[in-house]
Amino acid sequence: MTKERVIIIGSGIAGCTAALRLMQDYDVTIITKGHKEQSNSMLAQGGVAAAISKSDTPKKHFSDTFQAGCFHNKVRAVNQLVTCGPIVIQKLINEGMTFDEKDGELSLGLEGAHQLPRILHSGGDQTGKFLTTFLQEKLTKVNWQEQKMAIEIIKHDGRAIGVHCLDKENQLHTYYGEHIILASGGLGQLFPVTTNAATISGDGLALAYRADATLSDMEFIQFHPTLLFLNGRCHGLISEAVRGEGATLIRADGSAIMETVHPLADLAPRDVVAATLFEEIERGNQVFLDITKVAHFEKRFPAITTSLDEHQVPFRETKRIPVHPGAHFLMGGVRTDLNGKTNIPHLYAIGEVANTGVHGANRLASNSLLETLVFGEKVAEYIHTQKNNRIIAPENPPTYQTTMPHLPEKHILQEKIWETLGITRKPEKITEFLHWLETFDYANHTRETAEISHMIITSKLIAESALKRTESLGAHRILKGVTK
Ligand SMILES: Cc1cc2nc3c(=O)[nH]c(=O)nc-3n(C[C@H](O)[C@H](O)[C@H](O)COP(=O)(O)OP(=O)(O)OC[C@H]3O[C@@H](n4cnc5c(N)ncnc54)[C@H](O)[C@@H]3O)c2cc1C
Structure with missing residues (x-):
């Protein structure tokens, strides 16, 4: 059979x-x-x-x-x-x-x-x-x-x-x-x-x-606090395990960022760390992981070491890795x-x-x-x-639709999503964003149009859910809202 x-x-x-x-x-x-x-x-x-x-x-x-x-x-x-x-x-x-x-x-x-x-x-x-x-x-x-x-x-x-x-x-x-x-x-x-x-x-x-x-x-949506950040671009993750092994988040002047923010300091929940770093960056500060206290960094983190070397980060001398928060998990x-x-x-x-x-x-x-x-x-x-x-x-x-659809360019859509549905969210911006999304078609006759159409649908679902939740909770942060 x-x-x-x-x-x-x-x-x-x-x-x-x-x-x-x-x-x-x-x-x-x-x-x-x-x-x-x-x-x-x-x-x-x-x-x-x-x-x-x-x-x-x-x-x-x-x-x-x-x-x-x-x-x-x-x-x-x-x-x-x-x-x-x-x-x-x-x-x-x-x-x-x-x-x-x-x-x-x-x-x-x-x-x-x-x-x-x-x-x-x-x-x-x-x-x-x-x-x-x-x-x-x-x-x-x-x-x-x-x-x-x-x-x-x-x-x-x-x-x-x-x-x-x-x-x-x-x-x-x-x-x-x-x-x-x-x-x-x-x-x-x-x-x-x-x-x-x-x-x-x-x-x-x-x-x-x-x-x-x-x-x-x-x-x-969980935003991970520590993506490798060089010349305005992110290049993959620096695992939380690095902080688990003793790394700390610091400003360019060497001052510790998390000590006064949460009892768990650098190992506070990710939403707390990501939002804190985001605020630092919004204030114009660069943020780094200080790996001075991590024993045998290269042995414990071989893939991260390779990535740092590929991107020519002088971490062996400076003991610093430049980081930035970014979208991580739904x-x-x-x-x-x-x-x-x-x-x-x-x-x-x-x-x-x-x-x-x-x-x-x-x-x-x-x-x-x-x-x-x-x-x-x-x-x-x-x-x-x-x-x-x-x-x-x-x-x-x-x-599927095979006519010439009206769709945004992918990078423009991504920028709008980051501005509207990123680490902190403003309800009025979300409403504006939903109106903007309504101006586009749905099409899936090519992989490219299907992907953009799926991104539109998915971001619409996030925006609608975000509007319904009027208080900050966990990874959903309404501007300056406090995590319950
Ligand atoms: C950098 C990074 C580090 C992480 N570290 C950890 C960690 O240490 N511990 C932990 O628990 N979690 C970690 N996570 C999260 C974890 O990796 C993921 O949540 C988990 O692997 C998801 O597994 P999955 O099988 O559901 O999806 P995925 O592993 O993401 O696989 C999805 C698959 O679906 C395919 N796909 C997507 N769209 C289509 C389509 N339209 N048609 C056909 N195929 C499609 C993709 O190509 C892919 O093969 C990390 C995530 C990232 C990005």
């Missing part, structure tokens, strides 16, 4: 985890916009948070996750994350995944707002790369479709049945499946200053919205239950594209890789319980 088909959109850790757990029993296809290595997962530096040390408990991890999320998190989702976390990590270790060790024990790092060290890392600061590669090498039974950009989720009788995609030459390809899993990541590339991979521009969120899926908490997204199910039958969402409720109004550092692993497992477990899902695929041409 032929197997049922699962179509997964996205080749990050969420998509690869689900694929690994499904490929024996299903005909699994992974569609991905660029090469399979292009994802935020590949870029993750700090590691994966899990309560595995003897002095740690899921309860402590739960408490830290809730505090960071400003108590906006969903209790059951956080419970699932922190209790299944150690189990999925152990399963990966049993299957051959290696995390860094010290004196024969797993070496656990400390990051902002964690009450004790619980961050597993691999290859020093290359956890995402090592984990993604480990998973992808195991995907021997998967049909890979690289360089295919999903442009529409196909529905029939109210259920998801397939995906329309464009290849690099803008030729249409259609894939049908009994189960469609969105694992397309977040939206960092909506902003001109971001840590995110080039393919991560909110496509999946717009696709879900157009398929009538419910999205929520879209106003909660807490909200496509609303799902604990199994990754959306409100559209047979459409699932996992990883950063999903809003499971684990992150609340702000994500605790290193909880997102854990979320991709836990919910990647859960969606596969759930699909295994579903029987007789066969679809008879109707011919279903895409609803």
Whole structure:
């Protein structure tokens, strides 16, 4: 008997985890916009948070996750994350995944707002790369479709049945499946200053919205405080783990920035640190990470060292790294239950594209890789319980528009989004921005127009959510508002 088909959109850790757990029993296809290595997962530096040390408990991890999320998190989702976390990590270790060790024990790092060290890392600061590669090498039974950009989720009788995609030459390809899993990541590339991979521009969120899926908490976007900043441009992330190892944020005159701002100083929650740095920069101050106190910096952070050398940063002499905050992570997204199910039958969402409720109004550092692993497992477990899902695929041409659409240039849209929906937000500017967005068309006959159209839809969803939340909370900061 032929197997049922699962179509997964996205080749990050969420998509690869689900694929690994499904490929024996299903005909699994992974569609991905660029090469399979292009994802935020590949870029993750700090590691994966899990309560595995003897002095740690899921309860402590739960408490830290809730505090960071400003108590906006969903209790059951956080419970699932922190209790299944150690189990999925152990399963990966049993299957051959290696995390860094010290004196024969797993070496656990400390990051902002964690009450004790619980961050597993691999290859020093290359956890995402090592984990993604480990998973992808195991995907021997998967049909890979690289360089295919999903442009529409196909529905029939109210259920998801397939995906329309464009290849690099803008030729249409259609894939049908009994189960469609969105694992397309977040939206960092909506902003001109971001840590995110080039393919991560909110496509999946717009696709879900157009398929009538419910999205929520879209106003909660985490801005990472420390992107490498040179000559007015950002060049990737300087992990929070660097501050965990003793680096401090300073002004050009050497004065400490965070000491007087928060009891946790440099390891305060990310929204606090990012907003403080943003205010410093707005006042005309340059900000730096002072790495004087970081022991064995180059050994502990080999990938960051390579990046600093590539950009000719004289950090060995100055002990300083110039930094700037930028868009990093979306807490909200496509609303799902604990199994990754959306409100559209047979459409699932996992990883950063999903809003499971684990992150609340702000994500605790290193909880997102854990979320991709836990919910990647859960969606596969759930699909295994579903029987007789066969679809008879109707011919279903895409609803795309091929006339000359009126769309903004990408960089202009990004600048507007940063000004309006960046670290601090003004309601009147958001209203103005929404009016501006209304002047544009929707088009997806080329990858370029589809990407810009998706960015318009996604930024509209953020703007509408931001307008509805009239008080600052977590990562959503109304100008000069105070985090609750
Ligand atoms: C620089 C950086 C460092 C980070 N460090 C950490 C860390 O240390 N710990 C931690 O927990 N989290 C970290 N994060 C966050 C974490 O990496 C991500 O949240 C997580 O990897 C998301 O995984 P994912 O599988 O959901 O999505 P991704 O890994 O982003 O994968 C999404 C995939 O979908 C594809 N895609 C997108 N649109 C389409 C489309 N239209 N059609 C087809 N394919 C599409 C993309 O190309 C990509 O392959 C970091 C993020 C960044 C950017």
